[in-house]
Amino acid sequence: MKQTDKIYVAGHRGMVGSAIVRRLQKDGFNNIVTRTSIELDLRNQEATAAFFAEERPDYVFLAAAKVGGIVANNTFRAEFIYENIMIQNNVIHHAYLNNVKKLMFLGSSCIYPKLAPQPLKEEYLLTGLLEPTNEPYAIAKIAGIKMCDAYRAQYGCNFVSVMPTNLYGPNDNCDLKNSHVLPALLRKFHEAKKNNAAEVVVWGTGTPLREFLHADDMADACFYLMQHYNEEGLVNIGVGEDISIKDLALLVKKITGYEGELVFDTTKPDGTPRKLMDVSKLHGFGWKASIGLEEGIASVYADIKDRVF
Numbered sequence: 001m002k003q004t005d006k007i008y009v010a011g012h013r014g015m016v017g018s019a020i021v022r023r024l025q026k027d028g029f030n031n032i033v034t035r036t037s038i039e040l041d042l043r044n045q046e047a048t049a050a051f052f053a054e055e056r057p058d059y060v061f062l063a064a065a066k067v068g069g070i071v072a073n074n075t076f077r078a079e080f081i082y083e084n085i086m087i088q089n090n091v092i093h094h095a096y097l098n099n100v101k102k103l104m105f106l107g108s109s110c111i112y113p114k115l116a117p118q119p120l121k122e123e124y125l126l127t128g129l130l131e132p133t134n135e136p137y138a139i140a141k142i143a144g145i146k147m148c149d150a151y152r153a154q155y156g157c158n159f160v161s162v163m164p165t166n167l168y169g170p171n172d173n174c175d176l177k178n179s180h181v182l183p184a185l186l187r188k189f190h191e192a193k194k195n196n197a198a199e200v201v202v203w204g205t206g207t208p209l210r211e212f213l214h215a216d217d218m219a220d221a222c223f224y225l226m227q228h229y230n231e232e233g234l235v236n237i238g239v240g241e242d243i244s245i246k247d248l249a250l251l252v253k254k255i256t257g258y259e260g261e262l263v264f265d266t267t268k269p270d271g272t273p274r275k276l277m278d279v280s281k282l283h284g285f286g287w288k289a290s291i292g293l294e295e296g297i298a299s300v301y302a303d304i305k306d307r308v309f
Contacts, residue, residue, distance in 0.1 A: 001029070001058075001059055001226060001227060003027075003028050003029050003030070003031075004031060005029070005031060005058040005059055005101075006031045006033060006055065006056070006057045006058050006059075007029060007031065007032050007033065007057060007058065007059045007060075007061070008032075008033040008034075008055065008057035008060045008061070009021050009024070009032060009033070009034055009061045009063065010035075010042060010060065010061065010062050010063055010064035010087075010091055011062075011063035011064030011065060012032075012034040012035075012063075013034075013036060013171070014063060014064070014065075014067075014171060015167060015168075015169055015170065015171045015172045015215050016063040016106060016164070016167065016215060016218065016219075017061070017063040017064070018170065018171045018215075019169060019170070019171075019215035019216055019218060019219035020061050020063060020219045020222055020223070021034070022216070022219065023216070023219035023220055023222070023223045024223065027223070033057055035051065037064075042064055042086070042087040042090055042091060043083055043086040043087055044090070045090050048090035048091060048094050049090075049094050049097075051094075052094040052095065052097065052098040052100075053094075053098060056098050056099075057095075057098075057100060058100065058101050059100065059101055059102050059103070059104075059226065060095050060100050060102075060103040060104070061103075061104050061106070061222065061226070062088060062091050062092070062103060062104065062105045062106060062144075063106045064087050064091070065084055065087065065088075065106075066079060066080055066083040066084055066087075066137075067108075067137075067173075068080075068173075068180075069180045069181065069184070070133050070134070070269060070271055073133055073134035073136070073137050074133040074134070077135075077136045078136070080134075080136045080137045080140065081136035081137070081139060081140050084137060084140035084141065084144075085140045085143055085144075088105065088140070088143070088144040088147065089147070091103075092105065092144070092147050092148060092151060092159065095157070095159070096151050096155055096157050096159075100157075101158065102158040102159070102160070102226065102230075103148070103157070103159045103160070104159075104160050104161075104162060104222060104225070104226055105144050105145065105147075105148050105159065105160070105161045105162070106161075106162055106163075106222070107141035107142075107144060107145060107161060107162070107163045107164075107234070108137070108138070108141055108163060108164065109163055109164070109165050109166065109211075109236070109238070109275050109277060110130070110131060110134050110137060110138045110141070110272075110275075111125060111130075111138050111141050111142050111145070111163060112124050112125065112130075112275075113126075113127055113128030113129055113130060114128070114129060114130060114131040114132075114272055115128060115129075115273075116128055118274050118275075118276050119240065119276040119277055119278035119279075120275065120276060120277050120278055121236075121278040122163075122233060122234050122235065122236060122278075122281060125142065125145070125234070126142070131271060131272050133269065133271060141163075144161065145161040145233075145234050147159075148160065148161050148232075149161075149232045149233065152232050153232070158230055160225070160226075160229055160230065160231065160234075160235075161233070161234040161235070162221070162222060162225060162229075162234065162235050162236075162237050163234050163235070163236050163237065163277075164213060164218045164221075164237040164238070165211045165212070165213050165236070165237065165238035165239070165275070165276075165277045166180065166181075166182070166210050166211055166212050166213065166275070167212070167213055167214075167215050167218055168180075168182040168183065168212055168213075168214060168215065168296065168297065168300060169214050169215025169216060169218075169296070169300055170215065170300065170303055170304075171215075172215075172300070172304075181210065181245065181248070182212060182248070182252070182297070185202070185248065185249055185252045186252055186256065186297070186300070186301055186304070188200050188201075188202075189249075189252050189253055189256040189258045190256050190258075190301075190305055192258050192260060193256055193257060193258040193259075193260075196260075197260055198260050198261060199260050199261040199262070199263045200249075200253070200261070200262055200263065201263045201264075201265050202245065202246075202249050202262065202263070202264050202265070203264075203265055203268035203269070203270075204245060204264065204265070204266065204268050204269060204270040205264055205266050205270055206244060206245045206246030206249065206264045207244060207245070207246065207270070207273075208244065208245050208270045208271060208272065208273055208274065208275075209242040209243065209244055209245075209273070209274040209275070209276065210242055210243065210244075210245060210248065210274075210275055211238050211239060211240075211241065211242040211243075211275065211276050211277055212239070212243070212248075212293055212296075213237065213238050213239050213289060214289075214291040214296040214300075216291060217289040217290060217291050218237055220287070220290075221237045221282065221287050221289075222237070224285070224286075224287045225237075225282075225285065225287070228285055228286070229285060235281055235282055235285070236277040236278060236279050236281060236282060237277070237279070237282060238276075238277030238279045238282075238289070239277075239279070239289040240276070240277065240278070240279040240283075240289075241276075242274065242275075242276040243293065245270075246262075246264070249262055250262065251293070251294060251297065255294070255297055255298050255301050256301060256305075
């Protein structure tokens with residue numbers, strides 16, 4: 001990539017896309033094309049075709065997606081599979097038609113089988129059944145990986161796929177009804193502290209293990225791989241370490257300064273027992289995460305506690 005190249009970041013207002021924009025700007029890439037979902041509905045083939053024909057970007061980061069936590073994934077199953085497949089189909093196909101030099105498709109660690117061996121290696125894709133609660137989303141993302149590979153095989157497109165682990169950072173969704181676990185915990189503990197609540201209830205048993213990567217680290221990895229990775233298949237992006245939901249809740253309790261009790265509602269689902277990325281392939285390309293979990297969560301909390309909550 002050259003600083004004069006035109007780079008389209010699809011989904012630039014989300015946590016992932018906004019982090020990629022910040023990373024590009026940090027290195028002087030200012031010819032960045034963005035559209036809000038109101039300005040451009042990527043589910044609409046004609047609108048997407050017109051956009052690509054007009055802008056003709058050199059590089060594309062495909063970070064636009066319909067996302068959510070367990071409840072949202074399980075409730076809006078049709079929307080999750082339809083909207084995600086439409087978005088990626090339109091962007092990938094029109095990137096090909098308009099001779100985009102390189103496209104990076106961003107997926108999610110939920111593409112792996114529910115009971116896959118840990119840590120999750122790239123080759124475990126399609127070796128078992130998916131976690132039922134987010135299967136529609138996962139199938140859409142798997143289709144995106146295979147579409148990039150198919151366009152590479154048939155048309156010679158340099159389309160690559162990366163699968164970030166659980167992310168957190170600026171511009172995350174903090175709505176308790178449809179957010180992921182970390183922003184939901186931050187909000188719960190913040191509000192409990194503010195309201196002097198006696199306890200905070202956390203879903204599940206607290207035993208599932210999860211890996212968390214700061215969005216700025218994720219963006220740095222994407223920026224690096226856009227310049228160094230040109231192969232079919234996918235690359236995991238993560239830190240290679242995980243933490244139990246209970247220990248995560250205790251860490252958030254400490255960071256927010258909440259002094260009440262922590263209670264686990266074991267009638268609620270846990271989701272996948274463990275989800276840790278094998279990042280040896282990523283390390284092999286020469287990139288490693290640099291933001292520690294406590295440091296990262298503390299910076300996010302400082303950023304959002306007054307502005308968002």
